Amino acid sequence: QQQVKQSPQSLIVQKGGISIINCAYENTAFDYFPWYQQFPGKGPALLIAIRPDVSEKKEGRFTISFNKSAKQFSLHIMDSQPGDSATYFCAASGLTGGGNKLTFGTGTQLKVEL
Amino acid sequence: DAGITQSPRHKVTETGTPVTLRCHQTENHRYMYWYRQDPGHGLRLIHYSYGVKDTDKGEVSDGYSVSRSKTEDFLLTLESATSSQTSVYFCAISESVSGGYTFGSGTRLTVV
Numbered sequence: 461q462q463q464v465k466q467s468p469q470s471l472i473v474q475k476g477g478i479s480i481i482n483c484a485y486e487n488t489a490f491d492y493f494p495w496y497q498q499f500p501g502k503g504p505a506l507l508i509a510i511r512p513d514v515s516e517k518k519e520g521r522f523t524i525s526f527n528k529s530a531k532q533f534s535l536h537i538m539d540s541q542p543g544d545s546a547t548y549f550c551a552a553s554g555l556t557g558g559g560n561k562l563t564f565g566t567g568t569q570l571k572v573e574l
Numbered sequence: 575d576a577g578i579t580q581s582p583r584h585k586v587t588e589t590g591t592p593v594t595l596r597c598h599q600t601e602n603h604r605y606m607y608w609y610r611q612d613p614g615h616g617l618r619l620i621h622y623s624y625g626v627k628d629t630d631k632g633e634v635s636d637g638y639s640v641s642r643s644k645t646e647d648f649l650l651t652l653e654s655a656t657s658s659q660t661s662v663y664f665c666a667i668s669e670s671v672s673g674g675y676t677f678g679s680g681t682r683l684t685v686v
Contacts, residue, residue: 466616494674503664503677504617549616560668561607561632562675566616 463487464552466565473572479537481568483550486531490552492560495524495535498547498567507548508535540572577601580665580678587685593652595681597665599645605668606648607675608632608640610661617664623648655685 494509619632621640666675
């Protein structure tokens, strides 16, 4: 059972364009929604995160939009650059006694072309 | 990755042999996790730890065991490796119960 569904699987964007990656979750107990960026041969790195008390969070060119009623959240990369080419994972977790166990989406391979 | 080291980085092993992967942290973080990454599946939780000697199963724990005898070390053991366990394994640490993870650089394991 996949609790976090991510789309698209791959994405090609022209330099300067907007990259949009979408995720949907099922568990209403989730209350923390991070995005991770992974370059080949490296571990995922935290990019940006949001909690459900806000509908949007922006950090530089990266923005998370969150829709609690639809149980969806998305990552927008403005002015996409070739250096943004990487795999992006959305994730979600809820507080439990055993720590915030993140459930990840299946990933989106982003390629930004010149 | 600063503060978290995985070893080995690469390993090839034969079916049926035991394998132990090590995760070492210098951040004194309470929470540690083992994930495997496979194409089309993203990252899936194998086991996690919320303190010394406190561990629990994740969604894909069959065939794996873990141990945490010290805060800084979290070991993942494949008791009898199978080809389906060929994967990239990532360790992650978390300081708090509600924060982000820091991942290690991964171990690429091939079972032949």
